[in-house]
Amino acid sequence: MSRELLASQKNNSGILLDPRTKLAVLITIAVFILGGSYEGVMQYYIIALAAIPLLLLLAARKWKGAVLYILIFGGSLCLEMFGLSRLTGVANYIAVAVVGILLRFTPSVVMGYFVVTTTTVSEFVAAMERLHLPQQITIPMSVMFRFFPTVAEEWSAIGDAMRMRGVRFGGGKASAILEYRIVPMMICSVKIGEELSQAALTRGLGGPVKRTNICKLGFHVQDVIFLLICLGAFAAQIYVLAARG
Amino acid sequence: MNNKLQGKDLINIGIFTAIYFIVIFAAASIGFIPIFIPLISVIVPLVGGIPMMLFFSKIKKFGMLTICGVLLGIIMLLTGMGWWCIPTGLIFGLISDFMMKACDYKNAKREVLIHGVFSMWVIGAFIPIVVTRDAYYQNLLPGYGQEYADTLMAYMPDWILPVLLIAAFVSGLVGGLIGRKIFKKHFERAGIV
Amino acid sequence: MIECQDVSFSYPASALPDSERQTGGALKHISCTIEDGSFVLLCGTSGCGKTTMTRLFNGLIPHYHEGTYTGSVYLDGKDTRDLSLFDISLKVGSVFQNPRSQFFNVDTTSELAFGPENHGMAEDIVRERVKRVAAQLKLEPLLDRSIFSLSGGEKQKIACGSAAAIDPDVYVLDEPSSNLDTYAIADFRQLLFALKSQGKTIIISEHRLYYLSGLFDRVLYLKDGEIEGDYTAEEFCRLSAKQREEMGLRPLELAGLSGVEGPPQRINEAVWTIKNVSFAYKHEPETLHITETTFPSGSATAIIGHNGAGKSTFARCLCGLEKHFKGTVQDRSKIYSRKERLKLCYMVMQDVNHQLFTESVLDEILLSMGTEDKQRAREILKEMDLLPYEDCHPMGLSGGQKQRVAVASAIASERPLILFDEPTSGLDLFHMRQVASVVNQVADTGRTALVVTHDPEFILRCCNYVLHLENGQIQESYSIENNDGRNRLLKFFLNDMEKEVSTE
Numbered sequence: 016m017s018r019e020l021l022a023s024q025k026n027n028s029g030i031l032l033d034p035r036t037k038l039a040v041l042i043t044i045a046v047f048i049l050g051g052s053y054e055g056v057m058q059y060y061i062i063a064l065a066a067i068p069l070l071l072l073l074a075a076r077k078w079k080g081a082v083l084y085i086l087i088f089g090g091s092l093c094l095e096m097f098g099l100s101r102l103t104g105v106a107n108y109i110a111v112a113v114v115g116i117l118l119r120f121t122p123s124v125v126m127g128y129f130v131v132t133t134t135t136v137s138e139f140v141a142a143m144e145r146l147h148l149p150q151q152i153t154i155p156m157s158v159m160f161r162f163f164p165t166v167a168e169e170w171s172a173i174g175d176a177m178r179m180r181g182v183r184f185g186g187g188k189a190s191a192i193l194e195y196r197i198v199p200m201m202i203c204s205v206k207i208g209e210e211l212s213q214a215a216l217t218r219g220l221g222g223p224v225k226r227t228n229i230c231k232l233g234f235h236v237q238d239v240i241f242l243l244i245c246l247g248a249f250a251a252q253i254y255v256l257a258a259r260g
Numbered sequence: 261m262n263n264k265l266q267g268k269d270l271i272n273i274g275i276f277t278a279i280y281f282i283v284i285f286a287a288a289s290i291g292f293i294p295i296f297i298p299l300i301s302v303i304v305p306l307v308g309g310i311p312m313m314l315f316f317s318k319i320k321k322f323g324m325l326t327i328c329g330v331l332l333g334i335i336m337l338l339t340g341m342g343w344w345c346i347p348t349g350l351i352f353g354l355i356s357d358f359m360m361k362a363c364d365y366k367n368a369k370r371e372v373l374i375h376g377v378f379s380m381w382v383i384g385a386f387i388p389i390v391v392t393r394d395a396y397y398q399n400l401l402p403g404y405g406q407e408y409a410d411t412l413m414a415y416m417p418d419w420i421l422p423v424l425l426i427a428a429f430v431s432g433l434v435g436g437l438i439g440r441k442i443f444k445k446h447f448e449r450a451g452i453v
Numbered sequence: 454m455i456e457c458q459d460v461s462f463s464y465p466a467s468a469l470p471d472s473e474r475q476t477g478g479a480l481k482h483i484s485c486t487i488e489d490g491s492f493v494l495l496c497g498t499s500g501c502g503k504t505t506m507t508r509l510f511n512g513l514i515p516h517y518h519e520g521t522y523t524g525s526v527y528l529d530g531k532d533t534r535d536l537s538l539f540d541i542s543l544k545v546g547s548v549f550q551n552p553r554s555q556f557f558n559v560d561t562t563s564e565l566a567f568g569p570e571n572h573g574m575a576e577d578i579v580r581e582r583v584k585r586v587a588a589q590l591k592l593e594p595l596l597d598r599s600i601f602s603l604s605g606g607e608k609q610k611i612a613c614g615s616a617a618a619i620d621p622d623v624y625v626l627d628e629p630s631s632n633l634d635t636y637a638i639a640d641f642r643q644l645l646f647a648l649k650s651q652g653k654t655i656i657i658s659e660h661r662l663y664y665l666s667g668l669f670d671r672v673l674y675l676k677d678g679e680i681e682g683d684y685t686a687e688e689f690c691r692l693s694a695k696q697r698e699e700m701g702l703r704p705l706e707l708a709g710l711s712g713v714e715g716p717p718q719r720i721n722e723a724v725w726t727i728k729n730v731s732f733a734y735k736h737e738p739e740t741l742h743i744t745e746t747t748f749p750s751g752s753a754t755a756i757i758g759h760n761g762a763g764k765s766t767f768a769r770c771l772c773g774l775e776k777h778f779k780g781t782v783q784d785r786s787k788i789y790s791r792k793e794r795l796k797l798c799y800m801v802m803q804d805v806n807h808q809l810f811t812e813s814v815l816d817e818i819l820l821s822m823g824t825e826d827k828q829r830a831r832e833i834l835k836e837m838d839l840l841p842y843e844d845c846h847p848m849g850l851s852g853g854q855k856q857r858v859a860v861a862s863a864i865a866s867e868r869p870l871i872l873f874d875e876p877t878s879g880l881d882l883f884h885m886r887q888v889a890s891v892v893n894q895v896a897d898t899g900r901t902a903l904v905v906t907h908d909p910e911f912i913l914r915c916c917n918y919v920l921h922l923e924n925g926q927i928q929e930s931y932s933i934e935n936n937d938g939r940n941r942l943l944k945f946f947l948n949d950m951e952k953e954v955s956t957e
Contacts, residue, residue, distance in 0.1 A: 170282065180866070211556075222573075227579060229576050
């Protein structure tokens with residue numbers, strides 16, 4: 016189901032990584048590529064980092080995502096290296112903004128896509144528990160991930176009803192349309208939420224004992240390799256900063 | 261009354277964070293066209309008021325908004341928007357929580373103000389674009405000249421962060437007012453409060 | 454053992470929508486004792502307090518629902534006030550009405566493990582429990598699946614399994630069959646037998662009674678918040694059909710339905726014709742394949758078939774909601790395109806909350822009109838018994854009233870074809886008959902009604918024709934205006950129950 020933010024069913028293809036490793040890679044990419052560290056040796060390191068999502072996508076046989084990534088990222092890179100200097104005026108202005116943002120966000124977005132499509136909700140929550148996040152965060156988090164597909168289902172059912180009743184955009188009713196869509200969606204979701212709370216509480220959620228989790232997690236060789244690459248990025252950055260100052 | 265967060269409160273946080281995120285995500289889709297990204301700081305607080313004002317009416321304990329902010333940060337990280345929303349979500353969530361506590365969780369007018377404050381978490385999505393842009397362009401594009409740098413600065417001037425922050429706050433107030441209106445018009449009468 | 458001593462409870466007025474403030478499921482002076490190992494059926498009309506009573510047993514009252522509460526409920530001698538929900542959850546397992554909303558996890562195995570995890574049991578013990586429950590309740594084929602891929606019946610079985618994983622002594626079920634088809638209900642019945650044979654105490658509140666015969670050994674009949682009858686199984690089965698109907702209860706066996714009063718004869722030569730239908734969801738095999746079929750215009754037609762037969766998809770395609778639908782829909786005068794069908798048909802959805810948008814019932818009707826005409830809108834509301842509610846918020850009405858608002862707005866939009874998607878799931882006898890009379894009203898005024906349903910009594914009350922879908926194809930279609938047709942219909946529903954008897 017494409018409406019899920021995290022998967023509900025296991026998908027065992029490609030390089031299997033612990034959710035904590037995936038998060039570490041995601042954060043590393045966010046820090047260095049999105050954060051814009053391109054000094055000295057980092058120039059080359061970030062290319063390695065940007066290649067990680069591509070490698071993972073290819074290994075997981077997510078061809079469509081991989082091709083899209085190559086096109087967007089590669090395209091922006093080419094445009095930046097060869098095209099920008101030839102554009103002038105407004106075209107240059109727009110191109111600079113678009114290319115700059117695409118180049119920096121795409122690796123992070125694609126890595127995020129990889130994480131959410133290959134991790135199940137239980138794995139993610141188990142990983143958060145292993146990272147010693149308190150129950151006050153992990154419980155709402157699992158409810159949230161559980162709830163995304165439900166809210167999305169409500170959203171599309173309401174959309175169907177609107178089409179059927181001929182309620183459409185235009186005719187000076189844009190705000191009414193938003194209201195018609197959000198209000199029933201919220202009322203339905205809140206009702207489902209009430210029922211969900213009751214069902215969860217009658218099965219002992221929120222008790223005074225520490226929850227256990229049967230989800231199996233663990234680091235393997237591949238995890239170690241990826242974690243080392245991440246550590247390397249931080250080490251390189253420290254080296255660059257030290258060399259500068 | 262027990263002031264520790266109970267199971268019911270924790271579930272409510274999860275539910276409303278999910279609703280809030282879907283609503284703002286749907287509304288912010290316009291920001292996927294890169295040129296419109298700054299508009300996100302206006303759109304998100306504007307539409308976010310509707311779910312948030314309903315959420316506020318269910319908050320009776322300290323900490324619920326802080327957790328909500330952190331969760332928003334975590335989803336933003338997962339959707340590839342960087343990690344900056346985690347600290348901003350935490351900070352503005354915490355301030356909102358203190359403000360909620362100060363008005364004893366039952367001042368509807370103050371809630372509009374609180375929504376303005378809470379909405380400022382979105383600034384986390386812009387920090388990576390603005391703060392480090394110099395390093396990015398100078399290093400990756402040496403030799404593009406002054407003209408190029410000027411274009412860049414015109415698009416992302418130094419003062420853009422505070423401006424975006426204020427924009428988020430003000431549209432948060434407006435969003436809060438819209439939220440109140442919808443709240444009275446629909447949610448109260450439908451019996452889900 | 455569970456003991457209620459002079460329990461009264463009422464919900465706070467503010468927690469209820471306008472329409473329910475009068476009755477609202479309050480309980481008055483309930484006293485009863487439920488022995489260990491008994492199977493107790495709670496029955497009565499909607500709003501009689503059945504659901505409220507289940508909440509007394511599973512601790513949601515007083516720990517979740519606030520209200521005025523006097524008297525005491527004792528679980529094995531302890532007052533539920535002095536126990537927390539966490540403590541109670543070890544003794545009482547709950548299963549609720551809506552299979553969509555009672556899952557905390559998104560995969561089945563985590564859901565089964567959820568209770569034991571909450572109680573902090575060690576990981577290998579939890580795994581052991583999951584395995585045992587799956588074996589006992591025959592849930593193995595469902596392990597490691599996404600809950601979004603399960604049918605309603607499968608979800609309800611997992612919900613029971615999840616309650617059973619904590620191994621409580623008491624099970625409280627609140628209308629668990631509401632959203633299930635006859636086949637899934639027969640399956641669910643097996644599961645209840647399995648729990649009963651373990652010597653568990655089972656308390657079930659239900660409208661559909663036929664699938665529980667042979668299971669319950671005591672029946673508590675509630676009326677207006679009081680226990681009005683306390684029967685043993687034999688006493689209850691001996692009640693005459695007339696007594697039962699006066700009590701507002703559904704029949705104990707389906708075979709007795711053949712005498713139900715049917716609608717007027719409405720079929721004539723005018724028909725809707727559907728041809729060369731083929732439809733598949735993205736990346737999935739074909740779900741619908743119909744060469745040609747017809748159904749009578751100006752009458753009510755029931756669409757029946759098992760879960761997954763393609764009934765809802767068929768209805769969606771007909772309404773023009775599916776873009777990739779190939780095929781034609783026509784009446785005598787013309788062939789309708791997809792966009793035209795969006796304006797031709799109106800579907801009253803299973804969850805009617807999805808289609809009510811405005812802030813008052815009157816606005817809702819006006820929204821559907823081409824040109825707003827308040828007088829005509831009021832006339833329609835009056836026809837539907839809704840005039841007193843014209844200023845109420847639609848979402849604040851009861852389920853049946855909301856359904857009527859949706860039908861009223863369909864009538865206001867002057868659509869000739871009105872579809873109902875499972876309009877009677879979870880309704881008691883009175884409300885089911887009310888919906889049947891709405892469908893009759895639609896058909897009597899010359900419109901065509903199509904009803905997707907699992908409810909044989911409802912079909913007999915208002916439909917003239919049956920389309921039976923199986924595996925995306927029309928298996929058979931026949932008129933039920935004569936006795937042959939009616940018996941054929943009943944046979945379809947009885948077959949499911951019999952299949953189950955033979956495996957027992």
